[in-house]
Amino acid sequence: MTKAKRLYVVDDDDEIRTLLKTYLEKHQFTVLTADSGETFLADFKAEQEVDLVILDIMLPGQDGFAVCRSLRTQSQVPVIMLTANSDEMDRIIGLEIGADDYLAKPFNPRELLARIKAILRRMEHSEVVEIAPVAHRFYRFAQFTLDTLSRELHFKDEKESLSGADYNLLMLFLTHPGAVLTREIIAENTRGRDSAPLDRFIDVHVSRLRQRLREDARQPQLIKTIRGQGYILTASVEAISDVRD
Template sequence: MTKAKRIYVVDDDDEIRTLLKSYLEKHLFTVFSADSGEAFLADFRPEQEIDLVILDIMLPGQDGFSICRALREQSHVPVIMLTANSDEMDRIIGLEIGADDYLAKPFNPRELLARMKAILRRMEQIEVSHEPTQHHDSPRLYHFANFTLDTLSRELHYQQEKESLSGADYNLLMLFLDNPGEVLTREHIAENTRGRDSAPLDRFIDVHVSRLRHRLREDARHPQLIKTVRGQGYILTASVRVEEHVD
């Protein structure tokens, strides 16, 4: 029997928490909830095996951005952020600090469910790809240009520097590293990194790629690693060498 997915809803709106708990339980999810970020962090433990967190940005006390940052210090659990602000900057900041997707309020629970399922499917595919019976049975090191990506720590190494990548930036970089020399359309990028079943917002994808370029020390006007293919999408031009991670 398939184990029910465990969802944690963090929102100070009692009505939204009640609605989501009822709706998601009808779709066979196990739902936990908290009315503040502090209460959530006090209760959350990696060993709880939470499968996904739905996190409101406008929370009393610490806002959702701060909570997401704190969560990323101890877990890579997928996060969908809820925002009442239609400003694109909120969405960009959410991805920057490690969220996997966002949804503007008011939202249709069916759309939220679709996004959740897409993200959970992607996570299951990642887990399967790391099972011992598969070719990629252990963490790996991806070497490209002057960089090394460690999939165990999710750290990007450049010369003597290293930085941890957010869930969104890590997923986007992995997509390019697994498809070097191939043109990736915006639709393909959206489907494989954001867990979206609907058409992507081109501007949003462009901003996401631009931010990854910044992490790769690219010249914004003349990028060399990730190039734009006009009318098609983006391509990673560097060759990629992969090796098994050795502790």
């Protein structure tokens, strides 16, 4: 029997926590809950057997942004952020600090379920690719090396762990060097849904990846914008199966 995926709902609204726990458990998930970021972080540090976190932004004490930042220092577990604020900036900040998706309140639980399943499918696929014997473990480009097993980006003597969203986007570019990737292609392959209302967030996502690659924001050289079309990785890419020289 397949082990049930473990979700963690962090929201100070008792009604929402109860609703989501009941609904998601009916769909064969194991659901843990917390009413504050502090409680969640302490529990996660002790447990860490969580497949996805559903995190409200407006929490007492540490808000969802602070919780997500703290979480990203110890784990790349997928995060869906919930916001009651329709302001675009909340959603952009969430993506910038490493959230994998966002959903504005009020929302239909079926939409949340669909997004959870889409993210978990992508995670399972990436895990299979990483451990497959024929998979490339390392990708070299410019002065960088990406380790697909640890999801660490190496630059000279420095290294940093990538969030799930940043890793997926970088892998998309590395496996399609020299190809123009439209926003629709980026959205479909990294977020699993139509990008029509999300152009701004795709741009922010690419901008965040450029920062990881030490790009000059005014004149990026590795990931260039093709006006009216999308983005292109200009660097040559070397794929290495299992040994980094």
